[in-house]
Amino acid sequence: xxxxxxxxxxxxxxxxLPLRWWFFRKAVRSGxxxxxxLFYHRVADDCATPWTISNRMFRRQVQGLCRRVELVSLNELxxxxxxxxxxxxxxxxxxxxxxxxxxxxxIPLLLERRIPFTYFVTVGNILSGKPFEHDLKCxxxxxxxxxxxxRWMAAAGAQIGPHGWNHVDLGSLRCSKALHREVVASKExxxxxxxxxxxxxxxxxxxxxxxxxxAIRLAKSAGYRGICSAYGGYNFPGDDPFHxxxxxxxxxxxxYRHRLRPDWLKLCRSNRSSVEETKELxxxxxxxxxxxxxxxxxxxxxxxxxxxxxxxxxTTVLDKEFSDPETAEAAAATPQKGNINAACDSLVLExxxxxxxxxxxxx
Ligand SMILES: [Zn+2]
Numbered sequence: 016x017x018x019x020x021x022x023x024x025x026x027x028x029x030x031x032l033p034l035r036w037w038f039f040r041k042a043v044r045s046g047x048x049x050x051x052x053l054f055y056h057r058v059a060d061d062c063a064t065p066w067t068i069s070n071r072m073f074r075r076q077v078q079g080l081c082r083r084v085e086l087v088s089l090n091e092l093x094x095x096x097x098x099x100x101x102x103x104x105x106x107x108x109x110x111x112x113x114x115x116x117x118x119x120x121x122i123p124l125l126l127e128r129r130i131p132f133t134y135f136v137t138v139g140n141i142l143s144g145k146p147f148e149h150d151l152k153c154x155x156x157x158x159x160x161x162x163x164x165x166r167w168m169a170a171a172g173a174q175i176g177p178h179g180w181n182h183v184d185l186g187s188l189r190c191s192k193a194l195h196r197e198v199v200a201s202k203e204x205x206x207x208x209x210x211x212x213x214x215x216x217x218x219x220x221x222x223x224x225x226x227x228x229x230a231i232r233l234a235k236s237a238g239y240r241g242i243c244s245a246y247g248g249y250n251f252p253g254d255d256p257f258h259x260x261x262x263x264x265x266x267x268x269x270x271y272r273h274r275l276r277p278d279w280l281k282l283c284r285s286n287r288s289s290v291e292e293t294k295e296l297x298x299x300x301x302x303x304x305x306x307x308x309x310x311x312x313x314x315x316x317x318x319x320x321x322x323x324x325x326x327x328x329x330t331t332v333l334d335k336e337f338s339d340p341e342t343a344e345a346a347a348a349t350p351q352k353g354n355i356n357a358a359c360d361s362l363v364l365e366x367x368x369x370x371x372x373x374x375x376x377x378x
Contacts, residue, residue: 021269028273038279039104046100049249049277050092051084053264054109054217059116062155066112068265070120076264076271077124080106083275088131088174089215089259093241096256106275108132109243109261111178111217113141113165115158126171134168135178135217135243138201141165141208147182162208169209176215177201185218186225198233214240221245221261249277 042048056066058073068076080086084106087095092107108125110117113136125132137159140147146156169175179185179197188194202213216234218226221244234242241257248260262274 021267024273025269028269031278032276035276035279039277042277042279043102046102047252048101048104049251050096050101050105050107051249051275051277052089052092052107052109052243052259052261053271053274054111054243054245054261055117055121055264056110056112057114057116057157057265058121059114059119059157062157064150064153064155066265072268073121074124075268077128077130079272079275080108081128081130086130089133089241089243090174091131092250093256093259096250096252096254099252101252108264109217110134111219111245112137112147112182113160113178115160115164118160118164118168122168122173126173131172131174133174133176133215134165135176135215136160136165136205137178137180137182137219138204139181149182166209169211174214175205175209175211176213176217177205178217179219180204182219184220184225185230186227188227191229194227194230194233198230199237202237202239215243215259216241217243218245 039048055068055073057064058068058070060069060071063069084104087105087107089107089109092105095101095103095105108130109132113134122134137147139145140159141162144159144161146159150157165175177198180201181197183193183197185194185197188197198216202216206213216239218230223244223246226242226244231242235257241259243259243261245261245263247262250256250260264271
């Protein structure tokens with residue numbers, strides 16, 4: 016993080032605290048308190064990447080969450096949102112990708128404190144044991160979770176969900192079979208592998224441009240209770256509860272605190288708030304009828320085009336900076352997407368059965 020953006024955000028955070036508190040009390044009275052969903056990737060103390068957080072920082076964040084919010088499961092958070100009235104500051108914890116190091120300290124910490132969480136895994140990497148493409152592009156090869164680790168988490172009470180089969184940008188897939196494998200086959204495979212119903216799907220990269228209408232249709236018809244994006248935003252009562260918006264948890268501690276106390280002033284000052292932008296996607300979730308072009312504008316780009324004070328601009332720059340790792344991941348995955356599109360005619364779905372059969376025989 017650039018030092019001046021960090022400094023500006025710190026100043027802005029301090030100055031805006033009384034106003035945030037005032038708006039929060041107002042939201043409590045009107046039943047319009049938003050719910051927060053944080054997502055993490057890799058909790059480890061070595062080979063730091065932009066999507067890695069140290070064990071010490073993760074523990075500090077969890078302690079802060081325990082004091083400031085009510086930690087709930089995605090199911091409970093969604094149930095509260097669908098009631099269109101929420102007076103509690105709810106927060107759910109999720110993980111994306113599925114890194115083995117998470118099982119060393121982060122997951123035991125959550126289990127020990129009985130904190131619910133949802134763990135989204137890339138099914139293909141769990142089965143093959145191969146490192147993620149976006150890590151290999153950085154010259155790193157952290158191990159993905161093994162099937163045994165996923166089963167251990169599920170047995171201990173964690174909610175498991177798919178993050179696609181191959182961690183590709185679903186918005187770039189032009190083959191319906193490949194899309195089916197990423198959204199539907201990954202759900203069926205996980206359900207049989209961990210022996211629990213699969214309720215939620217987290218889109219790789221998670222920006223509107225990575226969430227095509229066809230994938231949303233598939234998710235609904237496959238029986239998912241909800242889908243998770245990754246471009247930020249609070250979940251307000253009255254929003255379509257099928258679409259769950261999430262914020263990065265694995266950034267600086269200051270940004271984590273900044274997001275934990277909703278920046279109401281920023282939402283109110285924006286001509287077209289992030290809430291409205293995410294409602295566009297929520298509308299799409301409901302109707303499944305808009306074009307890819309309509310949802311191809313990232314929220315951060317739209318925010319950057321607005322008139323803003325320096326402090327607001329700093330927070331926008333921060334949003335954009337922190338979207339870069341995901342953008343880099345998307346760029347890194349591009350060749351893989353091409354391969355999948357090209358290979359989909361060779362009976363993609365039929366490839367799934369033997370690989371699952373192999374793991375079933377291993378027990
Ligand atoms: Zn991911």
